[in-house]
Amino acid sequence: MPCIIHDKDDRIQIGRGVRPVQKSLFSHDVLDEEKLEQMLAPLYPPFWRMLREPFDDLAARRASDRAFRILDEGECAQWLRPQIMDCARREFSGSEVLVEKRRQQVYLNVGGLLAVTPKKFRRNAKKPGLTFSAYGTPQNLKYWQQQSIDGLPMLPRIIIGYQFIAEMTDIRIWIAYPHGRTLRECYLMPDQSGVVVGQFAAAAHEQPDEDRGFEVKPKKDSRKLG
Amino acid sequence: MRKFNPDMMVLARERKGWTQSALGKLVDLTQATISRYEAGIVEPIPEHLDRIATKLERPAGFFYLDEHLYGASSMFHRKRKSLSVKDERRIHAQVNELRIRASILLREAEIHSRAKFHRLEIGKDGPEGVARQLRQIWQLPNGPVRSVVGSIERAGGIVFCCPFGSDKIDGISQWPLDCDRAPPVFFVRDDAPGDRQRWTLAHELGHVVMHHMPTDDPEKDADRFAAEFLLPAREIQPELDRLSLQKVAALKCYWKVSMAAIIWQAHSLGTINEYQYRYFMSQMSMRGYRKCEPAPIPTEEPQLFDAIMEVHRRSHGRSASHLADLLQMHEHQFREEYWRGMSGLRIAM
Secondary structure (H helix, E strand, O other), X not given: OEEEEEOOXXXXXXXXXXXXXXXXXXXXXXXXXXXXXXXXXXXXXXXXXXXXXXXXXXHHHHOOOHHHHOOOHHHHHHHHHHHHHHHHHHHOOOOOEEEEEEOOEEEEEEOOOEEEEEEEEEEOOOOOOXXXXXXXXXXXXXXXXXXXXXXXXXXXXXXXXEEEEOOOOXXXXXXXXXXXXXXXXXXXXXXXXXXXXXXXXXXXXXXXXXXXXXXXXXXXXOOOOO | OOOOOHHHHHHHHHHHOXXXXXHHHHOOOOHHHHHHHHHOOOOOOHHHHHHHHHHOOOOHHHHHOOOOOOOHHHEXXXXXXXXXXHHHHHHHHHHHHHHHHHHHHOOOEEEEEOXXXXXXXXXXXXXXXXXXXXXXXXXXXXXXXXXXXXXXXXXXXXXXXXXXXXXXXXXXXXXXXXXXXXXXXXXXXXXXXXXXXXXXXXXXXXXXXXXXXXXXXXXXXXXXXHHHHHOOHXXXXXXXXXXXXXXXHHHXXXXXXXXXXXXXXXXXXXXXXXXXXXXXXXXXXXXXXXXXXXXXXXXXXXXXXXXXXXXXXXXXXXXXXXXXXXXXXXXXXXXXXXXXXXXXXOOOO
């Protein structure tokens, strides 16, 4: 099965996918890009905002507050996680997307059809493509291998992932269908903002200083020119 | 009685980037004739002057302006050595022309600025000491300089963002010793990124403030001044430990200087050693940051020249055609360059 992979320069390539899954272990069909897009496209704008807004907030803080500048990638992700979930609650309030926490797994239940988890992606050091971190507990392993777990609804588990780029001054947003820590399907979410809103937007739109520190006045004692 | 000013003919020709013979061919005159006119040996006959004025796209009155040109010796540059002599002359003509326009407008307008420019001596603390002194005199608060253009204008300096037509030059400054009353003028390449423009202006500021007397290495002095002015050692040093490119990018957003400048400052302050410095720079090259850094910094817009023009427009009630006459420009040229609703004025030469 072909899937999208990324070479070291982050160019998208179509490469050979992971091996086919053992069907008997799965309670649902493997979701390909087309199916994912069909199910998730209407939710792209709130998903986009759910990741973009907390990131923009983080970027603005890093640009102004020393306490945030010392955070590395992992620490930034830790800070972002509750912000993203909070943003998700606000974005999906009153909709059929519910933020659920069961058996220590936090995910967005999309109408009883999908379980969507926001995660940070990073480049896979061992092979082309992206990967993500997860503690290797038996439950986690089962969760990301799309296997059933007692007490959790058996829904296809999808990741809305963000990848830090440009030295953490920007992010890319991905949609992925994982199998273990390998992403069986992974594609870039189309830009939902129209314009890229980053921390620099704030600086660019700084209000001009009313007091410019100078004043230009006509000279009173000068001969009239021209 | 008006007197022909050969300097203005040189300026207009060099502004076009033409040689004397090229101009001569266009106006059916010999190079020797043009040379005599430009040297002030003879005054051009009216018929010749008309032809010259037409080709150089100037009103005849331009050649009678009572102004003089400052050559390379009274200007400071931030440029590459590979900048051709022809381009350098064209750019000098461009900045001389802008300075002349400002000086004409300032005959009937005056700048009341909160701070002043000073010529300071390089003492035992070197250019860094001068930068600290200037920050103190201008009462700049701790932390990043919010706007370098704003700081210069608050001290009465005039900044122009100009299309130099070459990326081999970043900035020029002028504060001739013989006209202390005139404000210093700064010219910065308009298509440079914001962080580069800020560094260029701080570098030129260093020249203007320090280099009224010759020094051994003025360019290095100006860079040291710029580093301390934009990234004061006492404040940035604690932030430079455990440096990574990600941290450098975050520092760039805060201090509004390039990542390369932060790494350079970290090296000069000894927080990274030579090996680490080379490693950072090679990483910057590998990732393409030497050509295009992440986290672009917005450019700063000068306002003082617009304000001077505004005084002429509002207080003196001058129309576009009056102002064009005053500056000895054709009206359509003046409108193209300056008369865009008189807001967000930008030099478009």
